[in-house]
Amino acid sequence: EKEELKALKDKEAISKDGIKVDVWGNIGSPNDVKGIISNGGFGVGLYRTEFLFMEKDSFPTENEQFEAYKIVAEELKGYPVTIRTMDIGGDKSLPYMELPKEENPFLGWRAIRVCLDREEILRTQFKALLRASKYGQIKIMLPMIMDIAEVRKAKIIFEECKKELREKEIEFDENIMLGIMLETPAVAFRAKYFAKECDFFSIGTNDLTQYTLAVDRGNEKIANLYDTYNPSVLQAIKMSIDGAHEGGIRISMCGEFAGDENAIALLFGMGLDAFSMSGISIPRVKRIIMKLNKKDCEDLVERALSLSTASEIKEEVKKFMEKI
Ligand code: PEP
Ligand code: MG
Numbered sequence: 001e002k003e004e005l006k007a008l009k010d011k012e013a014i015s016k017d018g019i020k021v022d023v024w025g026n027i028g029s030p031n032d033v034k035g036i037i038s039n040g041g042f043g044v045g046l047y048r049t050e051f052l053f054m055e056k057d058s059f060p061t062e063n064e065q066f067e068a069y070k071i072v073a074e075e076l077k078g079y080p081v082t083i084r085t086m087d088i089g090g091d092k093s094l095p096y097m098e099l100p101k102e103e104n105p106f107l108g109w110r111a112i113r114v115c116l117d118r119e120e121i122l123r124t125q126f127k128a129l130l131r132a133s134k135y136g137q138i139k140i141m142l143p144m145i146m147d148i149a150e151v152r153k154a155k156i157i158f159e160e161c162k163k164e165l166r167e168k169e170i171e172f173d174e175n176i177m178l179g180i181m182l183e184t185p186a187v188a189f190r191a192k193y194f195a196k197e198c199d200f201f202s203i204g205t206n207d208l209t210q211y212t213l214a215v216d217r218g219n220e221k222i223a224n225l226y227d228t229y230n231p232s233v234l235q236a237i238k239m240s241i242d243g244a245h246e247g248g249i250r251i252s253m254c255g256e257f258a259g260d261e262n263a264i265a266l267l268f269g270m271g272l273d274a275f276s277m278s279g280i281s282i283p284r285v286k287r288i289i290m291k292l293n294k295k296d297c298e299d300l301v302e303r304a305l306s307l308s309t310a311s312e313i314k315e316e317v318k319k320f321m322e323k324i
Pocket of ligand 2: 204206207
């Protein structure tokens with residue numbers, strides 16, 4: 001089996017009926033790029049930059065950030081990398097930044113909310129990303145979006161950063177894409193409208209599951225309730241994919257669910273364009289995609305979404321996976 005998986009390294013993920021999807025890796029630091037490439041990932045669908053902020057004792061400077069993003073862009077040799085702006089708050093804190101004690105940190109001052117209130121953090125990161133965009137194919141992604149007003153505010157800042165670089169005659173990729181994480185039900189409900197203001201979506205199922213079900217993703221006492229196969233979560237995912245396509249943009253997934261071998265057929269049937277996961281999952285996911293037919297997967301989605309509970313859906317999916 002090992003040899004069979006190894007042989008897939010240079011192969012694209014194309015289904016039996018000829019539909020190509022992207023299979024990318026998730027990383028937390030520039031050192032992780034090697035593991036994605038060696039496992040056959042043709043790009044990075046999520047670079048979580050908060051680790052760059054967490055491992056220091058003060059905010060990383062524009063230059064320090066630029067160096068990190070540049071290394072990733074260069075090491076990928078033209079393959080795309082989606083870099084997410086700082087997602088701090090929730091369960092992640094910074095030693096050098098006073099975060100208020102909150103009753104509900106996951107519903108509180110987190111991610112894009114912090115960055116829009118403390119604009120200089122976002123400006124510094126945008127400028128570092130823009131400068132690095134000259135060295136590869138960088139896309140930028142905003143976490144925890146729930147309102148189009150947030151997207152618009154971030155875009156104004158983004159345009160101001162571009163203008164500043166142009167004035168200083170610093171080169172960057174003028175076609176750089178700006179997208180959002182789709183991880184709140186608020187965006188799933190109205191994905192089409194968000195799609196008109198964004199260049200791409202990436203579904204964060206870890207948070208989308210937590211916020212759709214009102215189940216804390218880290219609370220062991222209710223871990224049995226935390227289930228992305230819950231029909232309401234699957235419905236939210238399907239709405240997101242349909243909305244993205246109605247709005248004319250591509251949609252990927254970078255939450256844990258994208259690397260769940262049993263979920264691939266469902267997601268392919270829903271029309272997901274790209275899957276991003278930890279390096280070790282890449283070969284198996286590619287192999288599964290190569291065994292799929294779109295029409296069969298679409299039928300599976302229809303059957304699955306007509307069922308009532310997560311366990312019924314998992315049973316149905318398991319039957320399908322055993323046959324392919
Ligand atoms: C997610 O929420 O699914 C996601 C990919 O982001 P994080 O796990 O970093 O919150
Ligand atoms: Mg998230």
